[in-house]
Amino acid sequence: MQIQDLPYPDPGVPDARSGPRFLWWLFRNQLDGQLKALAWGLLHFLSVSALPFCVGVAVQAVVDRSGTHLALAGGLLAVCCVGNALGDTFLHRTAVTNWITAAARVQQVLARKAAQLGSGLTRRVAAGEVVAVSTGDVEKIGWFVEAWSRFTAAAVTLVVVCVGLVVYQPALGLVIAVGLPLLAVAVLPLLPRATRRADFQREKAGRATELASDTVAGLRVLRGIGGEELFLDRYRRASQEVRHAAVRSARMWALISAIQVLLPGLLLIAVVWYGVHLARQGQVTVGELVTVYSSVMILTYPLRHFEEIAMAYSFSRPSARRAARVLALERATDTDGSRDGSETPSGDLSDPATGLLAPSGRLTAVVCGDPDAAGRLAERLGGHPSEEGTSVLLGGVPLDELPLDNARTAVLVQDKDPVLLSGTLRELFDVPRSGDVGAEEALAAAQCEDVLAALVQGALDTEDPMEARITERGRSLSGGQRQRIALARSLITDPEVLVLDEPTSAVDSHTEARIAEGVRNLRAGRTTVVFTSSPLLLDRADRVVLVHEGEVAAVGVHRELVHAEPRYRAVVTRETDEEAARDEALPGRAAGQDGLREGSALNEVLKELEEIEESA
Numbered sequence: 026m027q028i029q030d031l032p033y034p035d036p037g038v039p040d041a042r043s044g045p046r047f048l049w050w051l052f053r054n055q056l057d058g059q060l061k062a063l064a065w066g067l068l069h070f071l072s073v074s075a076l077p078f079c080v081g082v083a084v085q086a087v088v089d090r091s092g093t094h095l096a097l098a099g100g101l102l103a104v105c106c107v108g109n110a111l112g113d114t115f116l117h118r119t120a121v122t123n124w125i126t127a128a129a130r131v132q133q134v135l136a137r138k139a140a141q142l143g144s145g146l147t148r149r150v151a152a153g154e155v156v157a158v159s160t161g162d163v164e165k166i167g168w169f170v171e172a173w174s175r176f177t178a179a180a181v182t183l184v185v186v187c188v189g190l191v192v193y194q195p196a197l198g199l200v201i202a203v204g205l206p207l208l209a210v211a212v213l214p215l216l217p218r219a220t221r222r223a224d225f226q227r228e229k230a231g232r233a234t235e236l237a238s239d240t241v242a243g244l245r246v247l248r249g250i251g252g253e254e255l256f257l258d259r260y261r262r263a264s265q266e267v268r269h270a271a272v273r274s275a276r277m278w279a280l281i282s283a284i285q286v287l288l289p290g291l292l293l294i295a296v297v298w299y300g301v302h303l304a305r306q307g308q309v310t311v312g313e314l315v316t317v318y319s320s321v322m323i324l325t326y327p328l329r330h331f332e333e334i335a336m337a338y339s340f341s342r343p344s345a346r347r348a349a350r351v352l353a354l355e356r357a358t359d360t361d362g363s364r365d366g367s368e369t370p371s372g373d374l375s376d377p378a379t380g381l382l383a384p385s386g387r388l389t390a391v392v393c394g395d396p397d398a399a400g401r402l403a404e405r406l407g408g409h410p411s412e413e414g415t416s417v418l419l420g421g422v423p424l425d426e427l428p429l430d431n432a433r434t435a436v437l438v439q440d441k442d443p444v445l446l447s448g449t450l451r452e453l454f455d456v457p458r459s460g461d462v463g464a465e466e467a468l469a470a471a472q473c474e475d476v477l478a479a480l481v482q483g484a485l486d487t488e489d490p491m492e493a494r495i496t497e498r499g500r501s502l503s504g505g506q507r508q509r510i511a512l513a514r515s516l517i518t519d520p521e522v523l524v525l526d527e528p529t530s531a532v533d534s535h536t537e538a539r540i541a542e543g544v545r546n547l548r549a550g551r552t553t554v555v556f557t558s559s560p561l562l563l564d565r566a567d568r569v570v571l572v573h574e575g576e577v578a579a580v581g582v583h584r585e586l587v588h589a590e591p592r593y594r595a596v597v598t599r600e601t602d603e604e605a606a607r608d609e610a611l612p613g614r615a616a617g618q619d620g621l622r623e624g625s626a627l628n629e630v631l632k633e634l635e636e637i638e639e640s641a
Contacts, residue, residue: 066178069112085312372420
């Protein structure tokens with residue numbers, strides 16, 4: 026796989042049982058690139074390691090006054106230099122390719138897992154950890170793959186050179202053959218401690234990333250409640266903890282680096298001392314002594330890759346463990362695609378667990394006193410349950426039996442906080458769609474006229490609102506404007522079933538009333554489920570369902586339920602406990618008599634509905 030061929034058609038199924046197993050799976054899938062790196066690495070390292078032999082031959086040729094041997098040494102030096110240049114160039118190219126392709130493979134399997142889990146991912150793993158895994162951890166894992174490419178070539182080179190030196194000069198070669206392996210493993214006792222410190226640093230860094238991500242995502246809310254400084258102080262403390270952990274980890278790696286410099290120096294001193302002793306006795310020639318001495322000097326270069334692979338593994342292991350933890354997550358109900366995916370079912374949407382029924386082609390409003398429970402139910406209706414249970418049915422067909430793509434085509438869920446990616450409005454609306462609803466219709470139904478005007482006013486190079494740019498997460502827009510743009514995007518897709526979770530919570534009442542009417546008209550004949558407690562939306566719904574403690578408690582229309590069902594009225598009118606108790610004491614309450622209309626909150630709601638209807 027070359028960089029220009031990315032992305033992978035199929036990145037494969039990762040082994041997510043543990044971090045080391047995940048790294049081993051990645052290595053096996055990068056085997057072709059690893060073998061190429063090994064070949065070019067051997068050419069590079071062996072060419073470098075052969076230079077001392079060429080120098081030794083040249084020195085001995087000068088001592089012996091042999092022009093033939095000197096010319097031979099010059100020719101060998103030229104060959105080694107060419108091999109060194111080619112090997113180094115293509116080793117670097119192949120190693121970087123391995124790094125990038127490995128990182129791309131990891132990112133693809135993470136993206137596939139995120140798409141499979143949907144919004145359930147951030148409920149089971151912190152959003153900051155997902156960001157850390159898909160950015161910094163991917164880089165660390167790619168570094169290990171790239172470092173392994175050079176390490177294998179360096180290890181083979183050390184074995185070959187040690188054997189060659191034993192054959193070339195047994196007396197000095199044995200010293201090096203014994204000393205170099207000891208140098209390679211000398212730092213092993215320090216690696217567990219260095220690894221633990223690196224793991225601790227990664228945990229602290231991951232925690233700081235999670236905290237920063239969560240703080241930025243909720244910055245508007247934090248400023249509103251005056252909690253900005255509190256979270257900033259918390260992040261400062263987390264950042265200082267990362268710094269202290271990084272310093273402790275760096276100290277250990279500095280010690281390992283110092284040992285990697287000190288021990289080869291001691292070996293070099295021992296070889297020179299012993300070589301001079303043998304030369305004085307006439308057991309080795311000057312050329313052989315120069316060759317062995319230069320070989321020890323040169324071999325410190327591939328020996329450094331033992332330190333690099335240890336460092337790369339210590340940093341990539343916690344990253345691989347975090348990636349494996351995310352990749353090991355499964356949907357609460359696995360969509361196995363057991364049914365034929367050629368057709369998407371249609372019909373009533375029903376949830377056996379709660380008893381909720383959304384008739385086909387109708388606008389159904391769902392009222393739930395617990396916003397979190399409402400969010401979980403909305404995701405469940407879309408086939409993204411947070412826990413195992415009976416599958417939601419669409420036209421009598423369990424969503425779990427549909428291929429995931431078909432299930433998501435049939436049912437679209439817009440949650441409370443929809444994400445707006447940066448780019449132009451046209452790019453934002455470039456989503457899978459039926460083609461029956463245009464951008465103009467969707468924007469009109471979502472009452473986005475003032476949003477379009479604001480986008481054009483803020484644009485410097487265009488008067489077309491569809492070409493105006495929106496900043497990341499729509500931060501250049503107000504909360505109500507973001508909601509309306511997100512609603513328009515959902516309406517464009519025109520799914521068989523559209524589930525909206527509090528789509529107008531940040532919109533003023535008059536705009537909300539027009540949105541309710543626009544959505545009702547645009548979605549006529551299509552199934553729409555709206556989770557809301559807004560009387561303006563509830564009054565436009567064909568059917569209103571009250572869900573209480575996980576079960577359907579009442580079904581009807583808004584004006585009936587607000588009089589007849591105290592629990593419904595308490596949610597819709599925001600009635601306090603004292604008001605509810607006082608109203609319950611009124612005569613005829615249990616029988617649904619006219620005394621229900623005497624509640625002050627109820628009268629205000631009805632009055633507001635009438636005023637908005639008149640103004641509309």
